[in-house]
Amino acid sequence: MDIEVLKEKQNELRRKVILKPLDTEIKYIAGCDSAFRGELINSVFVILEYKTLRVVEIKNLVSHTDFPYIPGFLAFREAPNLLNVYKTLSIKPDLIMVDGHGISHPRGLGIASHLGVLLNIPTIGVAKSLLVGKYKKPCMKKGCSEIVYFNGKVVAYALRSKDDTQEIFVSPGHLIDLNSALSVVLNTLRGYRLPEPIRLADYYSRKFL
DNA sequence: GCGACAG
DNA sequence: ATCTTGTCGC
Numbered sequence: 621m622d623i624e625v626l627k628e629k630q631n632e633l634r635r636k637v638i639l640k641p642l643d644t645e646i647k648y649i650a651g652c653d654s655a656f657r658g659e660l661i662n663s664v665f666v667i668l669e670y671k672t673l674r675v676v677e678i679k680n681l682v683s684h685t686d687f688p689y690i691p692g693f694l695a696f697r698e699a700p701n702l703l704n705v706y707k708t709l710s711i712k713p714d715l716i717m718v719d720g721h722g723i724s725h726p727r728g729l730g731i732a733s734h735l736g737v738l739l740n741i742p743t744i745g746v747a748k749s750l751l752v753g754k755y756k757k758p759c760m761k762k763g764c765s766e767i768v769y770f771n772g773k774v775v776a777y778a779l780r781s782k783d784d785t786q787e788i789f790v791s792p793g794h795l796i797d798l799n800s801a802l803s804v805v806l807n808t809l810r811g812y813r814l815p816e817p818i819r820l821a822d823y824y825s826r827k828f829l
Numbered sequence: 830g831c832g833a834c835a836g
Numbered sequence: 837a838t839c840t841t842g843t844c845g846c
Binding site for chain 1: 833834835836
């Protein structure tokens with residue numbers, strides 16, 4: 621595979637990313653993530669009831685990986701297996717929280733946006749470290765946040781999701797704006813650094829492998 | 830050319 | 837992401 625071809629594929633998908641206020645009511649929210657062991661990839665979707673954060677469904681799928689990890693091309697490594705897991709869900713979520721970036725990406729199309737466009741549903745990117753952009757360090761108290769800028773654009777929030785822990789990065793994936801994304805993340809925090817959908821998907825992706 | 834670089 | 841020893845705090 622040629623890196624320039626991959627970039628063009630991302631640019632094509634990027635043109636379809638739509639950001640708007642999330643006006644629909646969220647009943648079910650999903651978190652997804654993948655874990656690796658050698659050549660194996662295990663992808664997980666955890667579905668939670670948004671209001672109570674109760675888990676209502678967990679699905680996973682182990683398969684073989686061919687694509688390597690290349691910064692900026694994470695979706696080409698993880699999205700295929702995640703899409704196959706998504707197909708098996710009996711409860712379809714109204715929004716998906718993805719472990720990785722949304723539009724805070726070199727070409728504006730992180731894995732969260734990528735999945736959102738392909739599935740045509742709202743997605744939010746929640747990353748544990750920065751890929752692109754600059755920001756001021758938010759204060760150390762839970763709830764503090766600062767805007768992340770990239771190429772003169774607002775692309776994410778650096779959010780202190782728990783007192784005295786490393787900040788996380790919240791960016792819109794698809795069909796949602798930045799402030800709505802931040803709001804959803806804040807509403808799904810339960811005393812841990814990571815919001816519940818991501819924390820649980822992260823946990824089960826490793827447990828089932 | 831050099832540094833940076835989600836998971 | 838994964839591997840891995842040690843430490844801090846509730």
